[in-house]
Amino acid sequence: QKFCGQCATPITRRILEGDNRERDVCEACGAVHYQNPRLVVGTLPIWNDKILLCLRAIEPRANTWTLPAGFMELGETIGQGAERETQEEAGAQITLGKLYTVVDIPHVDQVHVYFLAHAISPDLDPGPETLEARWYGIDEIPWDNLSFRSVSTTLKHYLREREIGHFDTHHYSLFAANRPGD
Amino acid sequence: QKFCGQCATPITRRILEGDNRERDVCEACGAVHYQNPRLVVGTLPIWNDKILLCLRAIEPRANTWTLPAGFMELGETIGQGAERETQEEAGAQITLGKLYTVVDIPHVDQVHVYFLAHAISPDLDPGPETLEARWYGIDEIPWDNLSFRSVSTTLKHYLREREIGHFDTHHYSLFAANRPGD
Ligand SMILES: [Zn+2]
Ligand SMILES: [Zn+2]
Structure with missing residues (x-):
């Protein structure tokens, strides 16, 4: 996805501290948009x-x-x-x-x-x-x-x-x- | 969620034709944001x-x-x-x-x-x-x-x-x- 579903800000893709894989992160509201099987x-x-x-x-x-x-x-x-x-x-x-x-x-x-x-x-x-x-x-x-x-x-x-x-x-x-x- | 992850338009919650439960739908780009267990x-x-x-x-x-x-x-x-x-x-x-x-x-x-x-x-x-x-x-x-x-x-x-x-x-x-x- 390209935008945050919570606040519509463009998504950043990065590894969070303490995590080990890239996530869709919203730097504006802090939401992490996980994807799962x-x-x-x-x-x-x-x-x-x-x-x-x-x-x-x-x-x-x-x-x-x-x-x-x-x-x-x-x-x-x-x-x-x-x-x-x-x-x-x-x-x-x-x-x-x-x-x-x-x-x-x-x-x-x-x-x-x-x-x-x-x-x-x-x-x-x-x-x-x-x-x-x-x-x-x-x-x-x-x-x-x-x-x-x-x-x-x-x-x-x-x-x-x-x-x-x-x-x-x-x-x-x-x-x-x-x-x-x- | 409140906004479309594809185009940032506010989400509509409605039942699609041929479906039987409410989905998060984007009327702008047509994306359906399914949620699953x-x-x-x-x-x-x-x-x-x-x-x-x-x-x-x-x-x-x-x-x-x-x-x-x-x-x-x-x-x-x-x-x-x-x-x-x-x-x-x-x-x-x-x-x-x-x-x-x-x-x-x-x-x-x-x-x-x-x-x-x-x-x-x-x-x-x-x-x-x-x-x-x-x-x-x-x-x-x-x-x-x-x-x-x-x-x-x-x-x-x-x-x-x-x-x-x-x-x-x-x-x-x-x-x-x-x-x-x-
Ligand atoms: Zn956000
Ligand atoms: Zn959309």
Whole structure:
């Protein structure tokens, strides 16, 4: 940012005393404008051995399939955010299950979090950010047209653990790759 | 905030078309200034059955004992942030273990994340945000002078699972309480 959100003075970028990295500082009012990574929260919803995917209507990665997910909002828990995004993007009614994947994506300053979820009914009602919401059979997943690596890796963990019938929480990091939108 | 960080025009607070909550919007340049919850990342470091706690030098909750933790920075993973905070606050050299607790604290718009960790040596070198860093025996933990509920609950999970020798990742939410600093 260029101006102080508190007093509209142009921002200075410098290292504060006792700190070790550059911050956006306002020399007029003393405000320090910190920036922090953002949480993206979503679900892997299941109905009768099928997985819910949403065809993205918006950039990044429009026209690719994703699990329902979006930025966590103020005042909510990660579970509430994940449920809200599932409702907004797919119109799906779910019961939230286990915290399933926690995925660092440091080159875009995001942490993606997915919960397992069970749908209460197969009814879907996609919102404006979704072109189509659809239940995919295990063998029908469009692997070559998924939106993000956090989605494909979460799906792969699920398919592997579904075989053994035991689901753990997974934490891992995805680093920069050439593919846009990763 | 009161002014646009991009163009210094006074901010309008309103619901955008297709959105469902109020945002800080700049009618001059079109910028939308989203606000999102922040991640606090830390560790539960172990050395010879002792647990590292830090006496906070700063508010909130100065003069209470905490696990080393702090706000996640841009460009890092949650694990890197947790290691950095452990180094900065306690001067402890650690090997990071399992992602251990993920704790929603929606009334302060934070998510706290703690990793298990093993110290490489017992040497400590507290930074400016810490009055004292100390290895506490299991029976010495100052339960009535801990900083945050995310700290006390993480310690309780650890002490319980230490008995059975198996550590799971735990996700839970802490809601508003009367105690300041929670
Ligand atoms: Zn200012
Ligand atoms: Zn503006």
